[in-house]
Amino acid sequence: MVAAPTIRPAARRQPLPKKRRQAQPRNKTLTVVTALMVAYTLLPLAWLLISATKTQEGLLDSFGLWFADDFALFDNIGRVFTYQDGIYPRWLLNTVFYVVAGAGGATLLSTLAGYGLSKFAFRGRRAVFAVILGAVAVPPTALAVPTFLLFAKMGITDSPWAVIIPTLMAPFSLYLMWTFSNEAVPNEILESARVDGAGEFRIFFKLALPLLAPGTVTALLFNVVMTWNNLFLPLIMLKDRHLYPITLGIYTWNQQSQTVGGDVVFNLVITGSLLAVIPLIAAFLLLQRYWQSGLAAGSVKQ
Amino acid sequence: MTRRTWIGWQFVAPFLAVFALVFLAPIVYSVYLSLYRTRLIGGTSFVGAENYTKALHDPQFWSAVGRVSLFMVVQVPIMLLLALLIALAIDSGRLYGAAFFRISIFLPYAVPAVVATLMWGFIYGDRFGLVGNINDYFGVHLPDPLAPDLVLASIGNIVTWEFVGYNMLILYSALRVVDTSLYEAAAIDGAGQWRIIRAIKLPALRGPLLITTMFSIIGSFQMFTEPVVLKTIAPNAILTYFAPNYYAWQLSFGGQQYNYSATVAVVMGLITMLVAYLVQARAVRKAG
Numbered sequence: 001m002v003a004a005p006t007i008r009p010a011a012r013r014q015p016l017p018k019k020r021r022q023a024q025p026r027n028k029t030l031t032v033v034t035a036l037m038v039a040y041t042l043l044p045l046a047w048l049l050i051s052a053t054k055t056q057e058g059l060l061d062s063f064g065l066w067f068a069d070d071f072a073l074f075d076n077i078g079r080v081f082t083y084q085d086g087i088y089p090r091w092l093l094n095t096v097f098y099v100v101a102g103a104g105g106a107t108l109l110s111t112l113a114g115y116g117l118s119k120f121a122f123r124g125r126r127a128v129f130a131v132i133l134g135a136v137a138v139p140p141t142a143l144a145v146p147t148f149l150l151f152a153k154m155g156i157t158d159s160p161w162a163v164i165i166p167t168l169m170a171p172f173s174l175y176l177m178w179t180f181s182n183e184a185v186p187n188e189i190l191e192s193a194r195v196d197g198a199g200e201f202r203i204f205f206k207l208a209l210p211l212l213a214p215g216t217v218t219a220l221l222f223n224v225v226m227t228w229n230n231l232f233l234p235l236i237m238l239k240d241r242h243l244y245p246i247t248l249g250i251y252t253w254n255q256q257s258q259t260v261g262g263d264v265v266f267n268l269v270i271t272g273s274l275l276a277v278i279p280l281i282a283a284f285l286l287l288q289r290y291w292q293s294g295l296a297a298g299s300v301k302q
Numbered sequence: 303m304t305r306r307t308w309i310g311w312q313f314v315a316p317f318l319a320v321f322a323l324v325f326l327a328p329i330v331y332s333v334y335l336s337l338y339r340t341r342l343i344g345g346t347s348f349v350g351a352e353n354y355t356k357a358l359h360d361p362q363f364w365s366a367v368g369r370v371s372l373f374m375v376v377q378v379p380i381m382l383l384l385a386l387l388i389a390l391a392i393d394s395g396r397l398y399g400a401a402f403f404r405i406s407i408f409l410p411y412a413v414p415a416v417v418a419t420l421m422w423g424f425i426y427g428d429r430f431g432l433v434g435n436i437n438d439y440f441g442v443h444l445p446d447p448l449a450p451d452l453v454l455a456s457i458g459n460i461v462t463w464e465f466v467g468y469n470m471l472i473l474y475s476a477l478r479v480v481d482t483s484l485y486e487a488a489a490i491d492g493a494g495q496w497r498i499i500r501a502i503k504l505p506a507l508r509g510p511l512l513i514t515t516m517f518s519i520i521g522s523f524q525m526f527t528e529p530v531v532l533k534t535i536a537p538n539a540i541l542t543y544f545a546p547n548y549y550a551w552q553l554s555f556g557g558q559q560y561n562y563s564a565t566v567a568v569v570m571g572l573i574t575m576l577v578a579y580l581v582q583a584r585a586v587r588k589a590g
Contacts, residue, residue, distance in 0.1 A: 024395035031398045034391050037384070038406045041467060044421045045409070047432070051424075063439075064425065064432045109317040116313025123307050128314060135325055142524060142571040145550045145563055146332035147324055153331075168320045200309045229414035231527045236551065247416040251531060254420060258534045270424075273417040280412040288405065295475045 045277075052076060052274040056267045076271035083268055090242060091249035092275075095228060097160070098245055102167030103223035110170050111216055114177025115208055119190065129178075136171045148236045162237035163245070167227050173219040176294075180215030181208070218294025221287060228280055246276045329571075335564035353565040362543035363566060367573065369454060370545050374522035374577075377458040382514060384462070385469035386507070390499060392470075393477040404474065408467035415464065419531040422460045423448070427535060448536035457528045465521070469514045476510040477503060512585045516578050523574045526551070546570040 047064055053076070058068030080088050116122075117129060147166055151157045156165075185208045193203045209216070234248045241252065254269045256262040284291070339349045357363055388407060392400050410418065426447040428434035433444055447456040480502065488498050525545040533540040542556065543549040546566060553563035 026398050027394075027396040028398075030391055030394070030396050034388060034397055034403050037388055037466075038403055041407050041410050041463065044418075044425060044463065045413070047425060048417075048421050060429065064435050109320060113314045113317035116310050120306055120310030120313065122304075122310030125310065128318065132321070135321070138325075138329075138571055138575065142547065142567050142574065143325065143328050144547075145554050145567050146328035146335075148554070149335060149560055149564060150328050150331045165320070166324045169317075169324050171321075174317060200312075204313075225412060229416070231414070231416050231530070232547075232551075235530075236555065247414050250420070251416050251534075254531070255534045266424075269420065273420055277413050277417055280414075281409060284409070284412050285405070292471075292475070295471060 048270065048274050048277070052267075052271040054267060054270075056264065059266055059270070072267070073271070076267050077275070080268050080272045080275065083265065087241065088246075088249065088272060091244050091246045094160075094243060095245040095247075095276075098163050098167070099224050099227045101160075102164045103220065103227040105164070105168045106170040106173060106223045106227075107216060107220040109168060110173035110219060111177045111209075111212060112204075114174045114179075115181045115185070115204060115212070117174075118178050118181035119185070119187070119208075132171050132174060136175065144232050144236055151237065157237050158239045158243070160243060163230075163234050163243075166233060167223075167230070170219070170223055170226075173223060176219050177212065177215055180212055180294075184211045184215065214290055214294040217287060217290040221283065221291050224283070225280060246272075250276060329568075332564035332568055335561050336568050338561050340561055353562055354569070356562065357565050357569050363546065363549060363569075365541075366543045366546045366549045367570075370523050370525055373454060373458060373525065374519055377461060378515065378518045378522060380458075381462045381466050382469060382511070382518065384466050385514070386473055386511070388466070388470045389473035389477060389507075390503065392474055393503070394495065404471070406467075408471050410464050410466075411468040413464065415527040416531055418464050419460055419528045420535075422456070422463070423532055423535040426456055448532070448539050450539045453532065453536060453539040457525070457532065460528055461521075461525075465518070469518070472510050472514055473507055476507055480506045508585075512582065515581060515585075519578055519581060520574055523547075523570065523577070 043065075050065060050067060051059060053071050053073040054062060054068045055070050055072045055075075058070055058072065062068035117125060144166075148157065148162075151162050156162050189207060190203060193207055198206075228245075229247060230245070231247045231251060234243075234245050235251070238244060238248065241249070244252070250269060250272050253265055253272065257264045257266050257269060336353050337348060337350060338346050339352065340346045388403075391397060392404055397403060413421075425431045426433055428437060428446070433447060436442065437444055445452060447453070484502050485498060488502060493501070524547050526547045529540050529544045529548050530551075533544075542552045547570070550563045550566040550570070553559045553566060557563075
């Protein structure tokens, strides 16, 4: 069981902080020390970016944090997309499909359920809530092998369903959407809409959903990360390499390069990794405004 | 059933259907599997608690549990302490370019664990990694981060890199909702920064710190991607029973020992829940 953190809407403190923050003198020492941490987090990413510009030979005989003589980034990107009959774009599309169906579906289900638990005092609600909160403490990967065994019995392993269905369950998204429904959707406007004769699902989609948007975007983004980054689930569920997501594909390219006699394509492993990272980093940077306010309303963890 | 109850269930039902299929059913099925044994000759037979007795006396299983426990005891505090210090530094309002720091330190969270492990694995390596570069340029011989006795610490570094910014952001978000009038009142009373941190900020972080601790513990126990990917780079350093999840996976996919694999998964789930519960109970008692 996870203790409920204290949750307050972020909005309450909006006008004040600016004033306080301006009053603080800037501190160079503190800035430099924190900058060391930034160096730590960005250095490997710089290494990845620089290494993606190198040929297989350049990787071996040049310094890791500087460019080699040949600038082969575009050549590498071209080869990533065409290597093995263009399987990489296929992996990319698979990932996008798993993310849209899995993370999108998980967000929809947990938004519906979080709202339902928050706004309807139905019989059995407490029991449902207790069971789901208990589930947060069970590690998802501890369930992966049992889920595989069950899915094998049902005959749905090695199909997209095997990757999508387990992704649909996101207890922590539900928890986030429950707190958001409590905080951001006033019961009064629901009541007045009911008096006007609107149906419950119409009220949910027309009235509640827009108010829940920051929470939904936050939950969606974190579900997307979880799905996009997952290796364990596709690794155990999928055999057909045409169904692989990008993480599993890169893993097999690396495995092949490390195997004696395998085609050594570290440059493609590295460039493929870089290309797999860019969409998520872009999403986080572009959607900052939404998910940071969403995070402030509750501690999010997948 | 009242109309409201009916509508409430309609909202919750889709989630519960999935929950039943991918949470409750696998648990029930693996408990069932753990009570049986399958042999090539003789087929499947009920063995009661035999698999559990085997797990309790399995040195490979306990070696895996010991390794992730050591990892948890060392890596989780280091990572959370770093996250806490950065969150306090950014929230102090005394940094130049705080917004840049916040997003840069968070970014690794968006990097898939496979890619993070490959990157660090290459950097650790002597073939085209930075460790190899440093050894060549300075003519030194640094300890190999991928040697069997150092690989756990090297994984600790990878996991810290991936999640320190994420935990920082959760703590920082909690600091942002502290009522600012408290700081003003404290300043009027002549309280310094350290005093404000001790008396106002740290108490406000109790809940989020508990949450991040719990999830970091659960995360440690389910370690999988990092050893699996590192195994391709450093085959000798990663044993097939490196971590409990890895072991369960190997039992199923390497050894076809499905019944015993399910037993290991059940025991590990119970251990995780027990540890999570103890940590939470302790935190609540302290707070109370």
